[in-house]
Amino acid sequence: IRAGQGSQKTVQATGAGQTDFGWADTPAVLAGVDQGVKVKSLGVFLQTTPASVQFFDAQGIKAPGDLKGKMIAGTAGDALTKTFPIFLEKNGLELSDVKVQNTDPAGKIAAVISGKTDALLGYASDQGPTMQNKAKKDVSYLRFSENGLNFYSNGLIAGPKTLQGNGDLAKRMTAAVSESWAAAEKSPEPAVASMEGASEQLPPKDVLSEQFKTTLTLLHTDATEGKAPGANTEADWQQTIDVFSKAGLVKEAKPVADYWDAAKGIKG
Known part of the structure; x- marks a missing residue:
């Protein structure tokens, strides 16, 4: 292997x-x-799909509508960033309702921990537990699959x-x-x-x-x-x-x- x-x-x-x-x-x-x-x-x-928007509980994000005005770390051209507009559309939002900060995959967790972004686009089975362990703060998710897109x-x-x-x-x-x-x-x-x-x-x-x-x-x-x-x-x-x-x-x-x-x- x-x-x-x-x-x-x-x-x-x-x-x-x-x-x-x-x-x-x-x-x-x-x-x-x-x-x-x-x-x-x-x-x-x-x-x-484990695709999700991930953020610290302190952000108070409970539903897709709460993403309005938020800065979100994503990686240009990857499957997550390409499907994110469809996720937003399924939930009555437009891409212009949020700000996507293009970030290399390795830097997304650091961007959220440092406060440069409010959230990141990632896999619920990957970044979230790592981010929670590093920052010692609870992480929550808006999973695409639970909000109209699988x-x-x-x-x-x-x-x-x-x-x-x-x-x-x-x-x-x-x-x-x-x-x-x-x-x-x-x-x-x-x-x-x-x-x-x-x-x-x-x-x-x-x-x-x-x-x-x-x-x-x-x-x-x-x-x-x-x-x-x-x-x-x-x-x-x-x-x-x-x-x-x-x-x-x-x-x-x-x-x-x-x-x-x-x-x-x-x-x-």
Whole structure:
């Protein structure tokens, strides 16, 4: 298992056959296919987006309307910043109602802690617990999925080298990943403990536990509740494609089958 340096690079490396499988954010998969990268999803496992606006409780933000006039740290061109206007629109707001401060991904937490921005655009399973640990202040979230906007997040991907050259391996790998998530959902603590030493960049254990606890809330949509992790539906895929077509991340939307290899995925 190698560090991927972000979903975009993982999609490119997987499509080029530099790796047998990849773990990537679905918006990066859609954008890659749009640009001609030969890669497909074997199943999205984090099916509820962790995309959120994050802020300290002291800001008093309780609903999307409370964001009016706030300064929010975002990263130009990423999926969060591109979908934020749709989130605002779903909640009766316009982009002009807020101020988005373009910030590099690593600097967003520092911008909120220092008071340069009132909030940040991030993943509920990532920045929030880290920010809370660093500042020793409670963090709250406005999750996109709880305010009218959901789309697929991370999943397992493969390129032609695996899909065409070793389809049986692709099926077995997808089943193994599904089994792993099901086990982790039942016993989160051993799953967190197993990550020890996996990377020098891992956060403290209590932060990691909180991140993983949130991650486990992302495994299903209403359509897949009760099904094995990684079981996808065509309707959820289409909703995701539609969101990113509207956001401009996908210039020419293709059929669901161009993005998702259902035959090698988890049967619902």
